[in-house]
Amino acid sequence: MHGVSDRRTIICSIVTSSGPRDTSPPDDAAAPPNPAQRRPVLLDPRALTGCRHRVHLDTAYPEAVADVPEDIGVQQRREAARAFRESMRERLMSGSARTRSWIIIDPTTRASERAGATLRACADGVDRIWGAVLPLEYDTGRRGRAELLVRDRERGGYIPVIVVNHKVTDPGSGAVTSGLDDWAPEVDETRKVRAQQRDQFRLAQIHRMLEHNGHASPAGVGGVIGYGGDCILVHDLSAVLDQYDERFADRIAVARGELATAPSQVGECRSCPWWPDCKASLTESRDVSLVATGSRAEVLRGMGVRTIDALAAWDGPPPEEWPGNGFDDVVVLARAWLSGIPLVRRTAEVTVTRADVEVDVDMESYQEHGAYLWGTLLTENGVTQPYRPFVTWDPLPTVDEARSFAEFWGWLTGTLERTLARGKTFAAYCYSRSAEDKWLLESATRFAGLPGIPAVAEVRAFVDGPHWVDVYQAVSDQFICPNGKGLKKIAPVAGFHWRDSEAGGEASMSWYRDAVGYDGEPDAAQRERLLVYNEDDVQATKVLREWMTDRAAAEVPLASEL
Structure with missing residues (x-):
């Protein structure tokens, strides 16, 4: 080892x-x-x-x-993707098995045997081949597989289709899609493409391998079944093949030790x-990428700025090649890194919305299956009530999620209405609202009509209204954060620390599986662990916003002073 x-x-x-x-x-x-x-x-x-x-x-x-x-987050995403692929296989076969010839390549056999079975199925003209594996190409350096190969009945050859556990379209228009049961691409007026280069490159590689074996469709297209699994997004591979070829040539040269x-x-x-x-x-x-990651580091290196010290010494306008805005912030980040400063103020004053009645909220979800926990902390007149969770321990997806969400929504909006009726002010806080907004709106949509579930318009009015406050946005607007802007990076600066040293979003996914018994008997200890973790998250949000109001201006240096 x-x-x-x-x-x-x-x-x-x-x-x-x-x-x-x-x-x-x-x-x-x-x-x-x-x-x-x-x-x-x-x-x-x-x-x-x-x-x-x-x-x-x-x-x-x-x-x-x-x-x-293996990183626990990577492991969980892989397992979720495997489960989604299996569910799509069952869905596809139940829909078209009677009208199309199918073959499922046995996943338990050796890769060489699967590749041989795939090529034989292609030669036999099987309509749909599930679990396709193509022969290893020792000359080109390619290896690849596709969840599905669809025979092109009009032109001959095969079209690769992959199944992925992420979204590939958004509401809009202009995407080309096909139904699941019959390959019939047409412009979709309800969807637009969500760019996913990884999917396009994977399809391009499978297409090149099909060409190598004489089984590629001349249509030069590929398909992706994404999260939701209700259609196949069709990609025109001619738009990416040149870029794919260039990228593959670079990576294979790196892998072979030539670059x-x-x-x-x-x-x-x-x-x-x-x-x-x-x-x-x-x-x-002291590499510059520690404060200017990815392509921004490449721009700086191209100008001869390779170290944090050189970036911190920058005096002048941003370079013309700089991608987007924020160059001044990166210079400040470099200076803060050299000084060991965890946070820098943008503004002389630090403010965040405050109210007579304040509710801190944090939500826990499991992948794309739903939100199982809404944790709350109510503070009025300086007195904080005990943490209150609204939770379901039925394994997601479950209709019991509607019950816990309805209880949370009723309590939150009831508190808001009673507060305003007394002539007092109200604010509900979260940290980085995108996740909470997503599950507020999706829960209202998925469980519409069930007891206590609000209309989507009602939820939209709340999240767009004055009573919903994103502390993350307040931090972003008023601070430059050398170590990142996540709650677990910022709250310790305000003096808060989590009770569980392993607390984190990725770890909580594993705890949740144990808590609800996905892989065995439900574990009560892991349920308690999740509640403690969620309570600490809402406590951290409360401590952070109060610190911003009371002490941040005195404790955090101003950017102009660095």
Whole structure:
């Protein structure tokens, strides 16, 4: 087993003297030692939209992270995706099994056997092939699979269709969709495309592999069944094939050790097993990506600004190539990082809406299945009542969710109405309202007509009204946050700390599975753990907003002073 020190040595050995980069290496960079050159390199489409440096590390040193536990969030998303794929297989077969020839590739057999079965089904002209696996391409470096191959009855060949557990369309118009039972693409006036490059690149790779084996449809399209599973979104692959080919050529060259890479902080780092070691290297070199992540770091490096020190010393207008706004904030972030300051004020005054009666709210959901817990904390005249949860412990999805939501909504709006009737002011607070808004509106929509469920218009009026306050927005407007703006990053600055050291959104997903008994008997201890975690979240919101009102201006330095 390789420990952290082993991986640290690997990371250090490939950081060049001219500084870390995530895309093209410095001019004087040497290609890193790559054991992968001694064995065939094969890439699946996931490598095309992630970190280039991780592609190199995963390919060259797989044994170094072989025993590192998988990130719990990644694990849960994979399990949810597997369950969704299975449900879609059952749905598709029940709808079209009588009018189409089907074959299900046995998932328990070896990959080579599945690939052989897939090619035989293509040669036989089977209408729909579920669980398709294509032969490994040792010459090109590709590997890939598709949940479904649909025979193109008009042109011949096969159209790849993938099943994903995320949204692929939004309300609107202009998307091209097909029904699930019959392949009949047409413009959809009720949906617009939600851009998902990872899906398009995966379809492009499967299309190239079908071409390689002589089974690609000349239509050059692919399909995605996304969350909700009510249609197939159709992508014109001709629009992305050139970009796909360029990206694949780059990534396979990285994997084969033909192009050098070095660490750089990107969004993927949060769940990457290599991140602790990359972070140590980046911190040692004071790399600019620690305060300007992703493409912003590349813009700065292109201008010769490679370290946080150089960025902190910037004096002048933003660079013309800078993506979007916020360059001044990044300079302040660099100065705060060098000084070890966790928070910086934008404004002389710090304010947040306050009221006679205040309710702090935090919601817990499980993936896209629903919201099982609405936690509340009521404060009036400086006196805070005990934490009050509205919860269902029936495994989601469940109609009992309607009961707990109706009770929460009735209590919240009843408190609001009684407060206003007494001539007093009212405010309800959450931290980062997008999740709460989503489940307020979706709960009203899904459970419309059931006892106590409000009309969607009523919920919309509340979330758009003056009584719903997003503390996250107040933080964003008035502070620059070197360590991030999440509640667990900001509330400790105000003096709040969670009782459970493992508390977090990803961990709570695992606790919830145990609490409701998805994988065994319900665990009462995990239910209590979730209630404590939720209570701490509402307490943290309360402590933070009160600190903003009372002490923040005196305790947090002003940006202009750095």
